[in-house]
Structure formats: structure tokens, C-alpha cells
Amino acid sequence: MGSTVMSETPDIADQLTWIAVDWGSSNLRAWGLDQHDQVIAQASSDKGMLSLKADEYEAELLQLVVDWLPATGTTKVMVCGMAGARQGWLEAAYLPIPTRLDQLSQGAVTPTLTGDQLRVYLLPGLSQTRSAATHFDVMRGEETQLAGLVTDTPDFTGLACLPGTHAKWATLEAGAVSGFSTYLTGELYQLLANQSVLRHSIGNDELQDPACREAFISAVSEIYAAPETFSSRLFGLRAQDLLDGRLPAGETRGAVLAARLSGLAIGLELAGACRECPTDEPIMLIGNQALSQRYTLALNTIGYQTQHVDGDTAVLAGLRLAHHALK
Template identity: 90%
Template sequence: MGSTVMSETPEITDQLIWIAVDWGSSNLRAWGLDQHDHVIARATSDKGMLSLKADEYEAELLRLVGDWLPTTGQTDVLVCGMAGARQGWLEAAYLPVPTRLDQLSQGAVPPTLTGDQLRVYLLPGLSQTHSTATHFDVMRGEETQLAGLVADSPDFTGLACLPGTHAKWATLEAGAVSGFSTYLTGELYQLLATKSVLRHSVGSDELQDPACREAFIAAVSEIYAAPETFSSRLFGLRAQDLLDGRLPTGDTRGTVLAARLSGLAIGLELSGACRGRPIEQSITLIGNQALCQRYTLALNTIGYQTQHVDGDAAVLAGLQLAHQALKAANC
């Protein structure tokens, strides 16, 4: 049973005011916060939604944070992510866009608890249905990271991208999400690299080598200019491995081809997400540094500038914003 607990101070129970939790499919992260919203304790667990039944969430949460809790009273717990999914702890129904990100707590739901130490609120995700009823989309967890983006800028307007297995692109207008799209880029890359004929050519995926960066940039440019050639260029990657004597030998060969595959996949995503957007509009990337650096390289290739917000910092700021709104509503 994998879990890690780290205290910022030896006197957690005397200072703890509330707990923030990001509960994903594969793991969960918890932060204990004091009256000034400073983090005084941290904990992680590999017990994500995929490994829990609905009646097991409370026990797992108490196992992780029980030592932080005061001996009397109830402690607020704000939870975002897959714990609020239909197959999670209790469904927190999606809020349809447009939705103000400082109002996510209005859709929070409290699961029934067997104990009286906690007062838990599960935050909702966001949903989108176009008028044609042919384009449905949802997000759960990313909306809280977006809320973190507007925590310090309530009227933020712009385009934000959250790279990942299922990359999200959200348009924000005056602190509200007005629309968003999901791209299966990360999952598509993994399937192509490990389950298709390309598995015989593709190696490890990293961009440190100059040849890998060059292959990635070239692929982004090619597919952004002609996205309709995506399928053909995928098979061309396999043919290149068989025929191109200019490719390096050894492990570097597979790494260069992996970089090209990554560039094709991300370039295809950008062709849908960025086409027609003003080139002078900076794009905000939210997520881990390595992946955001890759997207920055791709976006710079087609002419866009970026700014980066750390994913962990964003989700914590979003949970803090939701807790503040919840306190104000209950006053």
C-alpha cells in the first residue's frame, strides 16, 4: 500500500484548519492548511478511483490524514478530481459551460460519512454540449487547475492548455470558462508507440539530443501545415526506419523516431486547437515542467509564445479559491 506523509510542522493538529485533496484515477494528494492557507502537511497515496469502491473512500482518506485531525470538531475537506465522478465516491454533477471558476463550490456535493471528524465536499467537473448535439466534452479535475489560474487574476481572459494523456484546451473570458476541447494526444501516442506497427521503430521518448529536437520540430511543422496527411506520415515513419540511411544507429535511432511521432501527434493537436487564433495571443500552459516545455517548443515552432503555471500549484490554488467561496457562502 503506497503512501507518503510529510509534515511541515510538528504541531499539525493545533494549526490545521482544512484539508485540500486532488483525487485522481490512479492516486491522490492531500495538503493540510492553516488559517492563512499555508501548507503545513502533505500526503500522497496510490489509492486512486480505479482501486476503490464508493464505501472505501472515507477510510482511505482517514488513513492518510487521520493523524492531522484535532481531537474535537469537524475539519473541512475540499476534494477535486475523480472522487466526484459517477464511478467514484459520489457523483458531483458536471456544471455546463459557461461557468465562472470562482463558483465551482456551488456545485459541490457532500458524501455521507460514517464518522464525524470530517466535513467533505466533492467539487464538480465541467461539461460542454454544442448546439448541434454532436460535440460533447467533459473535464474533471482540470477545472480546478484553471480556477487556480484565476485565483490571483479574477478577470483572466485567454487560452489555456493543460497537456496530458487527454489534453484540455480552454477558452477563458473574464474568469469564466466559455468553451473547451479535449485531445487524446497522449493516449494516441502511447497506443501508436506500443500497440501499432510503429512499435518496431519507436524507442524511448526524450528531446535532449539535438537530433531528437530537430525531428520533433520538423514533424510539428509538417503536420501543422497539412494535418490531412497525418495517417500517411505515420506509416512514413515506419518506412523511414527501414529505408533512411541518414538516421543514426543504435538506440538513438528509435529515440529520434519517437521524437518524430511525438511531433506528429502534438502538431495534429495544435492544428485543431490553434488554427485561426491570433498569433500574438500568448497561450498559458498548466502542468508539469517537462511536458509543458515540450508543448512550448511545439507552439514556438508555429509562432506562439507561452507562459507556464505549475500544475500542482494551480490545483492547490484552485482548491483554496473553492474553500474561500464555500466559507463565504456559509457565513
């Protein structure tokens, strides 16, 4: 098992009040917090949901945080993400929207544990059905990041995007999620780049390179204006590699085509996610810096402004909100 632990104080057990956990499909991250909700320790493991059976979660969590725990008493653990999925530790059923983000803990479930050192709360995800079952959607984990937006502004209203393998777009109204959509943009890019005919042409793009940046911006603009041409423009990448003498040689050639593929994929997502949104209201991006910068460039290209919240900051804020709601 691969794991890392970082402690910020030598006497964690004396200060620990509760533990926040983000348990994803591939990774597990935990933070120890004191009575002021300040992080005093953190740890991570590569034991995500895909690596565990239901009866293995307790031992994995204990192995990661046991050194933080006081000698006596029970420590609360607030968990978001895939540990609450049907194939996870214990299913925390999806809450149907509209759902207030400061009330996620009302849907939490508590798995039965063999020991008494921990009391674990698994937060639910959100679900959506629309128009006679023509638009089903679910999220699990992202709702806690969205909850981070309402920590200081309970009545937050606006559009938020969480870029990633499966990008989420959520509409928030007065602190509640009123609608959301998922786009498989990241997964689509990887499939096209690695398993389609395009694999012969696609390299690793770097948007700091002026040529890659220009290719990305151009692709976003083109596909946003004509999303129906997406499939045709995809094959055009292969043809361009074969025929376009203006493309640079070597690794830069593949990088430029990769940037163009990225622009086509993200631009197609934007055509569906925000075409009817007013351009005078910024879109909130929640996620890591690099991917958020890529989405900012794409959104700026089509006339939108953005604000950014770090993904870890958001999920911790959301877990704090859920923890306080349990008190």
C-alpha cells in the same frame, strides 16, 4: 497500498484549518493547510478512483490524513477530481458552460460519512454540448486547475492548455470557461508507440538530444501545415526506420523516431486547437515542467508564445478559491 506522507511542522493538529485533495484516477494527493492557507503537511497514495469502491473512500482518506486531525471538531476537506465522478465516491454533477471558475463550490456535494472528523466537499466538473449535440465534452479536475488562474485575476481572459494523456484546451472569458476541447494526444501516442506496427521502431525520445529536438520540430511543422497527411506520415515512420540510412544507429535511432511521433501527435493537436487563435496573445500552459516544455517548443515552432503555471500550484490555488467561496 503505496503511500507517502511529508509533514513540515511537528504540531500539525494545532495548526490545521482545512485539507485540500486532488483525487485522480490513479492517485490521491492531500495537503493540510493552516489558517493562512499555507501548506503545513502533504501526503499521497496510489489509491485513485480505479482502485476504490464508493464505500472505501472515507477510510482511504482518513488513513492518509488522520495524524493531522485535531482531537475534537470537524475538519473541512475540499476535493477535486475523479472522487466526484459517477463511478467515484459520490457524483458531483457536471456544471454546463459557461461557468465562472470562482463559483465551482456551488456545485459541490457532500457524501455521508460514518464519522464526524471530516466534512467532505466534492467539486463538480464541467460539461459542454454544442451544435445539436455534435460536440460533447467533459472535464473533471482540470477545471480546478483553471480556477487557479483566476485566484489573483478574477476576470482572467485567454486560452489555456493542460497537456496530458487527454489534453484540455479551454477558452476563458472574464473568469468564466466559455468553451473547451479535449485531445487524446497522450493516449494516442502510447497506443501507437506500444500497440501498433510502429512499436518495432519507436524508442524513448529525449528532446535535449539535438537530433531528437530537430525531429520533433520538423514533425510539428509538417503536420501543422498538412494535418490531413497524419495517417500517411505515421506509416512513414516505419518506412523511414527500414530505409533511411541517415538515421543514427542503436538507441538513438528509436529515440529520433519517437520524437518525430511525438511531434506528429502534438502538431495534429495544435492544428485543431489553436490555428485560428491570434499569435500575439500567449497561451497559458498548466502542468508539469517537462510536458509543458515540450508543448512550449511545439507552440514556439508554429509562432505562439507561452506562459507556464505548475500543475500542483494551480490545483492548490483553485482548491483555496473553492474553500473560500464556501465561507
